[in-house]
Amino acid sequence: MVPAWLWLLCLYFPQAFPEAQPTELYVEVPENYGGNFPLYLTKLPLPHGEAEGKIVLSGNLGMAAKGPFAVDPESGFLLVTKALDREEQAEYQLQVTLETEDEHVLWGPQPMLVRVKDENDQVKDMGDQASGHQATATIHVSVVESTWVPLDPVHLAENLKVLYPHHIAQVHWSGGNVHYHLESQPPGPFDVDAEGKLYVTRELDREAQTEYLLQVRAQNTRGEDYTEPLELQVVVMDENDNVPVCPPRGPPISIPEFSPPGTKVTRLLAEDMDAPGSPNSHIVYQLLSPEPEEGTERSSFKLDSTSGSVTLGASPLHAGQNILLQVLAVDLGGAEGGFSSTCEVSVMITDINDHAPEFTTSQIGPISLPEDTEPGTLVATLVATDADLEPAFRLMDFAIEAGDMDGTFGLAWEPDSGHVQLQLLKNLSYEAAPSHKLLVVVRSVADLVGPGPGPGATATVTLLVERVMPPPKLDQESYEANVPVSTPAGSFLLTIQPSDPMSSPLRFSLVNDSEGWLCIKEASGEVHTARPLQGAQPGDMYTVLVEAQDADKPTLSTSVTLVIHFLKSPSAPAPTLTPVPTRHLCTPRQNHGVVVSGPSEDLDQAGGHSSYSFALGPNPTIQRDWRLQALNGSHAYLTLALHWVEPREYVVPVVVSRNGQRWQLPVRVIVCRCNVEKQCMRKVGRMKGMPTKLSAVGILMSTLMAIGIFLILIFTHLALSRKKDLDQPVDSVPLKAAI
Numbered sequence: 001m002v003p004a005w006l007w008l009l010c011l012y013f014p015q016a017f018p019e020a021q022p023t024e025l026y027v028e029v030p031e032n033y034g035g036n037f038p039l040y041l042t043k044l045p046l047p048h049g050e051a052e053g054k055i056v057l058s059g060n061l062g063m064a065a066k067g068p069f070a071v072d073p074e075s076g077f078l079l080v081t082k083a084l085d086r087e088e089q090a091e092y093q094l095q096v097t098l099e100t101e102d103e104h105v106l107w108g109p110q111p112m113l114v115r116v117k118d119e120n121d122q123v124k125d126m127g128d129q130a131s132g133h134q135a136t137a138t139i140h141v142s143v144v145e146s147t148w149v150p151l152d153p154v155h156l157a158e159n160l161k162v163l164y165p166h167h168i169a170q171v172h173w174s175g176g177n178v179h180y181h182l183e184s185q186p187p188g189p190f191d192v193d194a195e196g197k198l199y200v201t202r203e204l205d206r207e208a209q210t211e212y213l214l215q216v217r218a219q220n221t222r223g224e225d226y227t228e229p230l231e232l233q234v235v236v237m238d239e240n241d242n243v244p245v246c247p248p249r250g251p252p253i254s255i256p257e258f259s260p261p262g263t264k265v266t267r268l269l270a271e272d273m274d275a276p277g278s279p280n281s282h283i284v285y286q287l288l289s290p291e292p293e294e295g296t297e298r299s300s301f302k303l304d305s306t307s308g309s310v311t312l313g314a315s316p317l318h319a320g321q322n323i324l325l326q327v328l329a330v331d332l333g334g335a336e337g338g339f340s341s342t343c344e345v346s347v348m349i350t351d352i353n354d355h356a357p358e359f360t361t362s363q364i365g366p367i368s369l370p371e372d373t374e375p376g377t378l379v380a381t382l383v384a385t386d387a388d389l390e391p392a393f394r395l396m397d398f399a400i401e402a403g404d405m406d407g408t409f410g411l412a413w414e415p416d417s418g419h420v421q422l423q424l425l426k427n428l429s430y431e432a433a434p435s436h437k438l439l440v441v442v443r444s445v446a447d448l449v450g451p452g453p454g455p456g457a458t459a460t461v462t463l464l465v466e467r468v469m470p471p472p473k474l475d476q477e478s479y480e481a482n483v484p485v486s487t488p489a490g491s492f493l494l495t496i497q498p499s500d501p502m503s504s505p506l507r508f509s510l511v512n513d514s515e516g517w518l519c520i521k522e523a524s525g526e527v528h529t530a531r532p533l534q535g536a537q538p539g540d541m542y543t544v545l546v547e548a549q550d551a552d553k554p555t556l557s558t559s560v561t562l563v564i565h566f567l568k569s570p571s572a573p574a575p576t577l578t579p580v581p582t583r584h585l586c587t588p589r590q591n592h593g594v595v596v597s598g599p600s601e602d603l604d605q606a607g608g609h610s611s612y613s614f615a616l617g618p619n620p621t622i623q624r625d626w627r628l629q630a631l632n633g634s635h636a637y638l639t640l641a642l643h644w645v646e647p648r649e650y651v652v653p654v655v656v657s658r659n660g661q662r663w664q665l666p667v668r669v670i671v672c673r674c675n676v677e678k679q680c681m682r683k684v685g686r687m688k689g690m691p692t693k694l695s696a697v698g699i700l701m702s703t704l705m706a707i708g709i710f711l712i713l714i715f716t717h718l719a720l721s722r723k724k725d726l727d728q729p730v731d732s733v734p735l736k737a738a739i
Contacts, residue, residue: 024111027078030237031086031116038070038079038335040279044096044110046076053106059094069094069114074305075284075333078112086116165191165199171230172196173218178226181217188212190234198232206236206275240280242273244329246343254350257319261312265301268308268343270329283308284334288326288342301347303327305334310345319351319389353446355387357396357418358456365462371430372468379409379422382459384442391416395445401458402439409438428465436463471558472506472548475499479546479562481527485536486569489529493518496525496546496560504550511545511559518544518564527562538568585640586674587647593639595631596654596667617653617664626652638667647672 027041046055055071057078068082069092078096092115097108171180173196182192186209189201198214215229246268253266274280285308292299292315300315300323310325317323325345332338360383367380386394398411398420406426413420422440438461443453474496481493498506508525510518519530525548536542542564550556583594598612611633616623627641638652654665672680 024113027112027114028117029080029084029114031084033080033083037083037337038081038279038332040072040077040079040282040333040335041114042078044071044076044078046098047107053098053100056097056099057094058097058109059092067092071096072333072335075282076306077279077282077333079279079333079335080114084116089116091115164203165201167197168200168234169198169232170196171198171216173226177221179219179221179223181219183215183217183229185213185215188214188234190214192216204236206239207273209236210275211235240274240332240338242280242331243339244270244272244283244331244341246270246329246341249344249346252322252346252348254348255312255317256350257317257352258354259312259317261314263312265310265312265325265347266345268310268327268329268345270308270341270343272331274331279332279335281331282333283329283331286328286330286334288328290323290325301325317349319349321349323347323349351389351393352449353388353390353393353444354449355393356448356453356457357384357386357394357442357444358454359384359440359442359459362456362459363462364459366435366464367462368464368466369424369428370466370468371428373424373428375424375426377424379424379463380461382420382422382440382461384418384420386418386444393444393446394418397443397445399441399443400438401441403437408436411440422461430465430467434465436465437461438463469553469556471556472503472550473499474548474558474560476560478560480565481562482565482567483529483533484567484569485533485538487529487533489531491529493527493529493564494562496520496527496548496562498548504552506548507551507554509547509549511547513544515542517542518562520546533566536566538566540566542566582649582668582670584670584672584680586678586680587640587645587671589640589643589645590674590678592678593637594667594669596628596636596638596665598634598656598658612656612658615655615657617655619653622652628654638669640671645671 025042025044029039029041033039044055055073055076057069057071059067059069068080068084070079070081071077072079078094091113094112094114095109096112097110098106100106171192173180180192180194180196182190182198184190188209189204190212191199191201193199196216198216212234214232214234216232217229218226220226247270255263255265268285270283270285272281272283284305285303286305287299287301287303287310290300298315299313300317302311302313303309304311308327308329310327323346325347327343327345328340329343330338330340364380364382369377369379382398384396384398386396388394395415396413396418398413400409400411408424408426408428410423410425411420412423420440420442422438440459440461442457442459475498476496479494479496483491483493496508505523506525507522508520509522510520513519515535516530517533517536518527520527525546527546544562544564545559546562547557547559585593596614598614614628614630614636616626616628625640625642625645627639629637629639631637636654638654649668649670652667652669654667656663656665670680675681
């Protein structure tokens with residue numbers, strides 16, 4: 001029974017506060033519920049804008065403080081923590097308020113009526129005590145005007161782990177001999193025995209079927225119904241046997257850098273295949289990672305535990321970060337015993353164009369450029385950087401903002417490069433502008449987010465134009481000289497001089513005189529031989545570079561080539577050779593020889609020339625048979641080298657040389673056998689005109705042979721003539737005519 005004061009209070013408040021009185025919520029709880037606790041009953045209509053208050057649950061007899069009911073502060077669900085017995089208390093009157101810490105009511109009170117649903121666990125006629133299990137409903141049916149007493153639905157838990165068949169209800173027909181017959185719509189695992197006990201024969205699956213309609217017939221022995229069938233509704237109660245299923249992990253979610261706190265990132269919607277709307281399918285969410293930074297309560301992300309919505313927190317994020325969010329999805333509203341799954345979401349913090357490009361150096365120069373610098377010459381290279389990460393945000397544009405009114409200079413750069421080249425486009429003029437000061441600016445191609453470019457976005461290039469003076473000019477573009485290889489050291493060759501005698505004085509020098517044969521006078525430009533031309537061959541060329549510098553401005557200089565052609569030394573006039581008279585030497589060899597003298601010229605005319613040298617000719621036989629020894633600078637002594645030489649006349653060649661000149665002197669020598677007075681013994685020759693014995697014999701034999709041949713011819717002719725006369729007749733002899 002509900003206390004009278006409670007009813008009066010309920011009647012008073014609607015009359016006193018007709019507009020503020022909230023509608024009473026009604027909830028039913030199955031008696032002797034055998035599932036998991038806490039059991040979520042219903043979600044309270046709490047206001048969304050009063051999240052700072054605390055939920056206060058109160059009820060009749062002060063049972064809310066220690067009773068079986070509670071409110072989940074995270075999800076706002078009313079829940080029961082243990083099984084209820086209708087026989088102990090059939091209903092509970094509760095109220096919920098939202099209060100501050102000082103007990104100021106922000107919302108409510110919200111009245112609630114919780115009724116314990118009767119499961120007919122008391123048997124009236126049979127006296128059997130109910131098993132007390134949630135899945136069992138023992139029913140006693142009595143006859144009232146030949147009809148069954150209506151029964152409340154039977155609630156059975158799915159996948160109940162009991163011994164089957166399992167008794168779920170009891171029916172009884174009080175009249176006569178009765179047989180019970182059971183029908184199920186749709187067909188299900190149910191049966192009834194002769195005593196009217198109803199059984200379930202196997203586990204039930206709510207996903208396959210949520211409820212069954214049973215009809216129990218009471219029949220006599222002839223199969224006739226005593227009355228209309230008893231209808232009994234069996235409801236399959238949901239069991240928390242499904243794990244929350246996370247949505248598939250998709251591509252990274254892009255969040256721009258510096259997005260404000262509260263920016264929506266994503267919303268997780270995990271699915272639970274348990275009964276919709278039941279506590280088993282009620283999913284709450286919990287953020288696992290990333291965790292708040294150490295030493296601070298600020299976090300980069302916030303998660304709504306009920307809706308699964310993820311937003312940005314107060315902790316800043318930086319471009320380029322790749323963050324993996326891990327969210328725990330728990331059913332049963334997060335209560336103990338619920339199933340959970342870990343959901344993952346990839347978040348990538350994208351860059352924004354919040355950095356302006358800047359030059360690495362703001363001051364360049366001064367750079368000196370000669371006045372005659374060719375257009376197109378690279379003057380300087382400037383480098384700029386951009387701290388943004390996105391390549392599109394690092395694209396730069398360059399321009400000369402000041403200091404180049406006539407377009408003398410230009411810029412060139414690659415689109416994706418931070419290097420820009422400053423180039424000369426026009427000719428420079430010292431008279432027009434001896435210096436230039438250029439202001440180069442760099443900008444981001446994409447629009448900037450945040451503050452504009454700073455002072456580092458400009459660079460100043462200072463250029464100085466140098467006046468160009470013409471270099472010295474010589475009277476020839478190149479020089480050549482013909483020099484005999486016998487030219488002595490110190491010989492004058494030629495003079496190198498400027499084209500304008502009135503020009504500034506020059507200083508001359510040789511650059512590449514590798515052999516050291518030449519020298520040049522620094523002031524006059526006269527070129528001389530520095531030493532004898534040893535190693536030079538006629539026909540060779542020797543090239544040196546002559547550099548001429550302005551004596552007042554050494555930076556002004558020019559150079560010219562000097563080519564030396566080496567010639568053969570001129571032939572000296574051959575001196576008069578002293579003829580050597582024919583001499584005789586004895587063989588076998590005796591201690592005397594032939595004196596050979598050099599050319600006959602006066603020593604005064606020689607003028608200090610070097611002495612003569614003597615040598616035998618190159619014939620090996622001559623060098624074997626003869627020996628030549630120098631007596632002094634003008635004479636030599638020729639003797640036999642062998643003990644015996646064939647007696648006859650010899651011509652011995654003697655080579656005479658001096659100062660690179662050579663002459664050959666033939667020396668006639670008669671080698672003979674000598675007597676004791678060392679006089680040459682000669683053979684006596686025949687008299688001139690007298691034949692020799694052999695020639696006389698030859699002449700005689702030739703004469704005799706000629707005579708013999710002549711006689712043979714005469715005798716042969718005579719013999720043939722005689723034979724012809726004998727062969728002719730007498731009368732045939734011709735007559736001789738008279739003369």
